[in-house]
Amino acid sequence: MAIRNITQMGDPVLRKRCKEVTAFDARLHQLLDDMIDTLHKAEGLGLAAPQVGVLKRVCIVEYDDVLYELVNPVLLSSNGSCVDNEGCLSVAGFRGLVRRPQQIEISYFDRHGNKQHLEAEGYFARVFLHEMDHLDGVLFADKMIKKIIDED
Ligand code: ZN
Secondary structure, eight states, X not given: OOOOOOOOTTOGGGGSOOBOOOOOSHHHHHHHHHHHHHHHHHTOSEEEGGXXXXXXXXXXXXXXXXXXXXXXXXXXXXXXXXXXXXXXXXXXXXXXXXXXXXXXXXXXXXXXXXXXXXXXXXXXXXXXXXXXXXXXXXXXXXXXXXXXXXXX
């Protein structure tokens, strides 16, 4: 278990398309464990592998005290649309209003390679979509319709 450094906007690693995971091995488990430690230290809602410099399709989300580990996540369907406030551990100094689907259905693999399915809506859905964007090199700052500068 270890805290890893979180890459910041401007680092090219955040702009690459991540590769599919093919081995559900000890190395993947180490990456996930380190990402969990790093997320807890940073007190965020989610973290994607490129944010710790690893170009693999892996992200984690912690929402309502439940931790989700997503390997090779795929968006199966989405419905509706809503605008809400987002920030990112890789983007210091501002947040932004971003339009995203209201409801989503995703599939992914857990750390052992078992296929999982999940439906989410509202802010819960938003956190998954934000993290999944990271796997394609997309940041919320690319999509925001209004920039919100943090006070102080
Ligand atoms: Zn982010």
